[in-house]
Ligand SMILES: O=P(O)(O)OC[C@H]1O[C@H](OP(=O)(O)OP(=O)(O)O)[C@H](O)[C@@H]1O
């Protein structure tokens with residue numbers, strides 16, 4: 813059996829914090845303010861990222877943006893082939909999304925299939941004016957025509973590697989590591 817071992821820390825607590833501060837500024841600048849913006853975190857670790865971005869935007873602009881939580885489990889394109897029973901968590905979007913600008917937030921962008929599922933989940937709820945995407949790490953290897961509008965760090969990876977994001981309070985630290993399977 814092969815195990816995943818940690819190879820390199822590519823973002824520590826400070827790098828994550830700085831990346832999120834930059835993304836918060838970019839979101840404000842790109843949208844010419846924060847009117848009609850809703851931040852939506854994709855479970856699992858998109859949720860603490862959305863909360864941190866909302867806190868940063870509040871620090872800059874003085875207003876709290878609505879923060880939603882999206883569970884994409886039922887929208888996965890491999891749902892029918894899973895060998896286990898997936899746990900479906902609740903989606904919570906606190907406001908009407910019609911005509912609004914949604915910033916979807918996730919920790920890692922890889923094949924793009926999670927984001928594809930998130931787009932379907934959002935469009936089932938309502939018809940936003942615009943959907944943008946923010947990710948902490950873009951590691952490449954896309955299988956769908958999806959790109960992020962805001963990226964904390966672009967990390968070229970081999971397909972044998974795994975990017976592991978740890979974020980409090982889900983995890984007991986804030987860091988991003990590259991892991992690889994050991995024989
Ligand atoms: O672009 P993709 O190939 O879809 O990969 C990216 C997704 O993979 C991870 O989620 P995972 O399914 O491991 O669930 P988790 O966030 O609950 O850990 C990560 O959090 C992204 O959501």
Ligand SMILES: O=c1cc[nH]c(=O)[nH]1
Nearest residue numbers: 920922973974975976
């Ligand atoms: O490396 C990867 C690929 C998908 N999802 C992750 O969290 N890490």
